[in-house]
Amino acid sequence: MRRLASLSLLFCLLAGSAIPGGARNESINGRVFDRAWTLVAERYWDRAMGGNDWDAIRDRYYPQAIAARDEKQLYAVINRMLDQLDDSHVYATSPGELRWSKEPPEDRDMPAARRATRLDGGLLLLRFNQFDPGDDRWIRDEIRATEGLRGVILDLRDNGGGRDDVLDRIAGLFTTRKALLIRLNGRRDIEETTRGAGPNAYQGPLAVIVGPDTGSAAEILAFFLGESGRAYSVGERTAGTVTGGVDHDLPGGGRLTVAEYDIRTANGTRLEGNGFTPKYRVPSARKPTDAALAKAVSLLRGK
Structure with missing residues (x-):
């Protein structure tokens, strides 16, 4: 992830006096909008822009961006423009949203990113809501530390995805042979394979639970484990948010994600x-009862 620019607005002087507030607003709004529009024009993977006339779209949304009175309105306009591509990994994040995301999880009333639970019968339930550095080591260490392990359940219902290199390593924890995970098609084509696969991989019974909030890298992992026959797949259809996004800085401290x-x-x-x-379609909601978890437990216990 690239380092984000700090939020700063530079005020220029003209004829010895400050430029009026409206002119300053127009300047920064125009810079942010133009940078976002240009990055998408240059970097988006689909050269046909999803059948859109990207120049005409700029003409439509630029006046709205200039007229925006604050950061929230500006980024709302930019995201309406980006929505024309109908791509899950094309969006802008305002400086304010980025500051909020950096606050400690406890200050944002968010659940723990990782949670390991020992279930009856020697089963290990692993819940994690991202693919961040260290997640692969956490999964490996939890598996190794569980005595009498008879099965692992990966709960990805709250996992919206994350880094592809972490995905590669997590997938490698569950297969003994190097395998192709995905092909990325853009300005250049890339093939990604499992990392670290080998005789030390966990080879026991495995289940993966997914739902409508399962996205991106989590969907890829579930597909790989389920379609290869390596794991039972349980729950509901995933979000369908799988393109390759790359982050870029915007003037003023915002960020643009472009599916390259x-x-x-x-x-x-x-x-x-x-x-x-998933193969076994079960409601993924945890309340009033967790039918998906019950089904995964049942499959691993051979019932």
Whole structure:
């Protein structure tokens, strides 16, 4: 992830006096809008821009961006423009939203990013809501530390995805042979494979639980484990948010995410807009009862 620029507005002087507030607003709004529009024009994976006339779209939204009275309005306009591409990994994040995201999870009333639970019968339930550095080591260490382990359940219902290099390493924890995970198609084509696969991989019974909030890298992992026959897949269809986003800085401290790659699974399946449907379709809500977890437990216990 690139380092984000600090939020700062530079006030210029003209003829010895400050430029009026409206002119300052127009200047920064125009710079942010133009940078976002240009980055998408230059970097988006689909050169046909989803069938859109990108120049005409600029003409439509630029006056609205200039007229925006504050940061919130400006980024709302930019995101309405970006929504014309209908791509899950094309969006702008304002400086204020980025500051909020950096606050400690406890200050934002968010659940723990990782949670390991020992269930009856020697089963290990692992819940994690991102693919961040260290997640692969946490999963490996929890598996190794569980005595009498008879099965692992990966709960990805709250996992919206994350870094692809972490995805590669987590997938490698559950397969003994190097395998193709995804193909990324853009300005250049890339193939990503499992990392660290080998004889030390966990080879026991495995289940993965997914739902409508399962996105991006979590969808890829669930597809790989389920379609390869390595794991039971349980729950509901995933979000279908799978393109390759790259982050870019915007003037004033915001951030633009641009899908620079279209992504296909090893067998050519496109998950973007389609999602992954698990083999065992069970309601994924945890209340009033957790039917998906109960089904995963039942499958691992052989019932």
